[in-house]
Amino acid sequence: MQRWVWLHYVPQLLLSLLNREAPHAKALLLRVAQAHPQALYCPLRTFLLERRETAARVTQSARALAAKAQESADAAAKAPPSDDKEKEKKADPPTDGDEEKKKEEPGQEVDLHKRARDDKAAAHLAAQAAGEATVAFDGAKEVMERLRHKHAHLVTELEVLLSELGARFASSPEERLLVVVHTLLHRCYKYPTATTAEVPASFKKELAGVCRACFSADTSAKHADFVKEYKAEYEKDLDPEQPTFPKALHELIDRLKRWKTQLQADVEERLPTTLRLEDESPGLRGVRFAEAEVPGQRAGESDAANATGAPEALVKLERVGAEVQIVRRHGTSFRCLTFLGVDGSERRFLVQTSLTPAARGEERMLQLLRTLNQTLVHHVETRRRGLCYYAPAVVPVWPQVRLMEDDPHHGTYGEVYEVNCARYGREPDLPIQMFKKALDDAVTGKVRGAEEVLKLRLDAFAEITQKHVTENIFSQFMYKTLPTGSHLWTFKRQMCQQMALSCFISALLRIGGRAPQKIVFAKNTGRVFMLDFHPAFDAKGATEFAEPVPFRLTRNLHAFFTPFGVKGDFVAAMAAAAQACSGPGTNLEAHLLLFFRDQLTVWPWRRMTSAGSAASLLGPSPSEIRRMARANVDEVLKRLPCVAPTPPRQGAPPHEQFSSVQKGVLHLVDAAVNPKNLSRMEPTWAAWL
Incomplete structure (x- = not known):
């Protein structure tokens, strides 16, 4: 098998170093490193850094559990055996004091011996996990050493580039504080507490930790x-330890909004939208590359063109553009670099810093979408409609830094609403505050019963949609953005199909949280890309989804697509994608098994279990992860036939013969636009938009 075939599966091969197939994965990685060094270097380098941290943490946890097991064994050894205790009880008649002691310490000796056995088993598992982590790190290190030895000059160029990207393009402290305030404000909106109630103690503890972190000694x-x-x-406004801290939640929201407005004004006034590369990174400005390639060519749109990985098909990197753009979206600020190829081509990438562990899940989701694109290409209905997912290139640089492909025409669905509010002088967060305030009676218990609470939600939802947020905001924005009616019609059809594809995968994998700021679209082509688009899992490893709507198809989107577009292009595209994935020979089950196995392997289990337990320190075993992945794939395969078109059976009754073959998709669309379901969404989801 040709080596370029494995380029698409490099993330899976790296994670396979943690499993029993590690020797085979390492052999394949060595072959890929010999022929395609740059395609492997960035993900391998990031994986190696992550594994080093994980191996150190697991080894430390194993030592702690071993010490705990030794203490438990010593305590159990000092306790009298249970047989001697029984003899003493039979020989000596019990007194009143013995009865009281028995009540105070019931089964203490048995508990000590049982605890010693449990701690010994946990220490054994921890030692085994530490050994596996060390083996994975050693395997990745061997591949890296071989790559560096054979391609020393290329590695030197890439190290200069990656070191500068990780150190020179971080956000300013004002921008980071704005992100913190923006996040805290949304946490307040999502907190299940009445606006007139006192700030919860858990949230006060979180605010105190944030305050110490933002103004630490290092800062x-x-x-x-x-x-x-x-x-x-x-500290005067937002530190819970100060006497001036607000008492009620609505007072805290007002202060956070004031800080958000002030920081936004300071950032826009003091920091320009364009910086000079020679000021930000003098070392990167003067370097000239000879062997390095333009990043991200084996992913994204150029993936199909460079599928064979031929060296002559790849563009070499000449230099980095002289200007560094600053892209600001919903409180976040990222530096945007332009990479210039020797053929004159340009590719823009955002330098995303301070990433969470969930960022790797987003990258694996993009890889799954590229795999689904191969399935859509080979199906007649999706191919004739030109359906394919937009999956921008992502290049990992450091464990918390990555490059993500960007376009100057990109914008978010939430930005459209903010532009409209700025034009008419309205406050963007006013509907969220109104909806949350309207639910105070339900939170405090004045309104009880499911029907009464639902009526309260429906009334608040109706008031917002009638008086504050109209259904033609997005339509007006695109009408003023696009030059002609033909452009508008083409954009509307393309975006309708792109949203249908995203909604299909959302319903299939049960991915929620599609807030307006997480929907990115291109204003010139209608391509749609979702941020933070990956499934979440509960403590048992099952997909966690608690939203009453299967996907986002709210009023403004429905009005822009028109009812004919929803029942036509949207439903047809979604049904065609489901039919393509459910057809024979798609290998969807195998790809989903790989996806869920990798997602569950790196899922942050420590945050979901009790601190100090073996499960919180080590996470599930490989056999448990395989079982969880199998269960999730079975659930997905059960949902797929419900969405795919179902032609009527021969000899079926007349009411079945005349029913739509797309009834599964129509049922999902009806659930997505139902006002009862929309009113049950949380306020930050902005169901009225």
């Missing part, structure tokens, strides 16, 4: 002016 040493300007006022 004070590096950014003295920032700390001097903001620390005193921030």
Whole structure:
């Protein structure tokens, strides 16, 4: 088998180093490193850094559990055996004091011996996990050493590039504080507490930790002016340990909104939208590349063109553009670099920093979408409609830094609403506050019963849709953005089909949280890309989904697509994608098994279990992960036939023969546009938009 075939499966091969197939995965990685070094270097380097941290953490946990097991064994050894205790009880008649002691310490000796056995088993599992983590790290290190030895000059160029990207393009402290305030404000909106109630103790603890982290000793040493300007006022307003901290939740929301407005004004006034590369990274400005390629050519749109991995089909990197753009979206700020190829081509990438562990899940989701594109290409209905997922290229740089392909025409669905509010002088968060305030009676218990609470939600939802948020905001925005009616018609059809594909995978994998700021679309082509688009799991490894709507098809989207577009292009595209995935020879089950296995392997289990337990330190075993992945895939395969078109049976009754073959998709669409379901969504989802 040709080596380029394995380029698409490099993330899976790296994670296979953690499993029993590690020797075979390492042999394949060595072959790929010899022929395609740059395609492997960035993910291998990031994986190696992550595994080093994980191996150190697991080894430390194993030592702690071993020490705990030794203490339990010593305590159990000092306790009298249970047989001697029984003899003593039979020989000596019990007294009143013995009866009281028995009540105070029931089964203490048995508990000590049982605890010693449990701790010994946990220590054994921890030692085994530490050994597996060390083996995975050693395997990746061997591949890296072989790659560096054979391609020393290329590695030197890439190290210069990656080191500068990780160190020179972080956000300013004002921008990071704005992200923190923006996140805290949304946490307040999502908190299941009445606006007139006191701030919960758990949230106060979180606010105190955030305050210490934002103005730590390290930040004070590096950014003295920032700390001097903001620390005193921030602690006065938002530090729970200060007497001036607000008592009620609505007062905290007002203060966070004031801080958000102030920080947004400061960031836009003091920081320009364009920086010079020679000021941000002098070392990167003067370097000239000879062997390095333009990043991301083996993914994204160029994946099909460079499928064979032929060296002559790849464009070499000449230099990095002289200007560094700053892209600001919903409180976040990222530096945007332009990579220039020797053929004159340009590719823009966002330098995303401070990533969470869920970012790797988003990258695996993009890989799954590229795999589904191969399935859509080979099916007649999807091919004639030109259906395919837009999956931008992502290049991991450091464990918390990555490059994500961007386009100057990209915008979010939430930005459209914010532009409309700015034009007419309205506050964007006003509907969220109104909806949350309307539910105060249900939270405090004044309104009880499911029907009464639903009526309360419906009334609040209806008031917002009638008086504050119209259904033609998105239609007006695109009408003023696009030049002609033909452009508008083409954009509307393309975006309708793209949203149908995203909604199909959302319903199939049960992915929720499609808030307006997480829907990115291209204003010139209608391509749609979802942020934070990956399934979440509960403590048992099952897909966690608690939303009453299967996907987002709210009023403004429905009005823009028109009822004819929804019943036509949207339903047809979604049904065609389901039919393509359910057809024979798609290998969907195998790809889903790989996807769920990798997602569950790196899922942050420590946050979902009790601190100090063996499960929180080690996570599920490989056999448990395979069982969880199998269960999730079975659930997905059960849902797929419900969405795929079902032609009527021969000899079926007349009411079945005349029913739509797309009834599964129509049922999902009806559930997505039902006002009762929309009113049950959380306020930050913005169901009225």
